[in-house]
Amino acid sequence: MTSSNDNLSSKLELQKRLQHRLKSRTDTTSRPTPRTYDQLPQYLRQVLPDNYTYIIKSYKEIELEKFEGAPTAAFDSTFYVNIASTEAIEEWRSAFHNKTGTVFRITRADKVKGIKVIYHKDFHCRHADIAAIKYMQKTYAQKAGQRRSRNTNCQCLAKIRLEKSRLNLSHPCEIHLLYNHNHPLETLNITPQTPSIASYE
Ligand SMILES: [Zn+2]
Structure with a gap:
């Protein structure tokens, strides 16, 4: 009886530790x-x-x-x-x-x-x-x-x-x-009069 109880508590302990590890891993990756x-x-x-x-x-x-x-x-x-x-x-x-x-x-x-x-x-x-x-x-x-x-x-x-x-x-x-422009950005720091920075041609 005691041995099975010990068994159970160590299992629970292990589970807890696993969960904790999983949680800390989740925290660093999927919750930026x-x-x-x-x-x-x-x-x-x-x-x-x-x-x-x-x-x-x-x-x-x-x-x-x-x-x-x-x-x-x-x-x-x-x-x-x-x-x-x-x-x-x-x-x-x-x-x-x-x-x-x-x-x-x-x-x-x-x-x-x-x-x-x-x-x-x-x-x-x-x-x-x-x-x-x-x-x-x-x-x-x-x-x-x-x-x-x-x-x-x-x-x-x-x-x-x-x-x-x-x-x-x-x-x-x-x-x-x-x-990843492969050319110089010649218009750098020049603000255009019109706010339309993209247009159909
Ligand atoms: Zn470009």
Whole structure:
């Protein structure tokens, strides 16, 4: 009787310890804490607007380009921002543009329409090859030549999502940002008169 009791209590003890270990593991991975701008990795600090807090879902640094005037940050990251409306997303995009000089074009907008989705847009750098392709589909060769000279086949892109199911969370807006320009950002620190930083062409 005593031995089976001992057995049981040691089993319970073991279970408790396992649960504790599991819990502490869960705490560090699947419940990330929001970071203020100052707590972000250096590359993100160079690029992300600072008046927000971020929850980083994934973050991978990319080797920097070495040419003259190459951007000094390169990464692939998905993060959540404390943004809960379309207007606030546009403000964030505007701040991002002003800070980095990145000019985004819309690759596709609100393709998934429905009551669950508030904002769903994909963007690509205006130096991307896809811009040239889209442009040439719509226009004639004379202007296409102009566009082609801008095309460096840049891969920089952003995917921004805001879904109703996340609105009750502290950081509802999800942004996937692949930041790896392969050209200098010539418009750096110049604020355009118009807030339209992305447009259809
Ligand atoms: Zn680019």
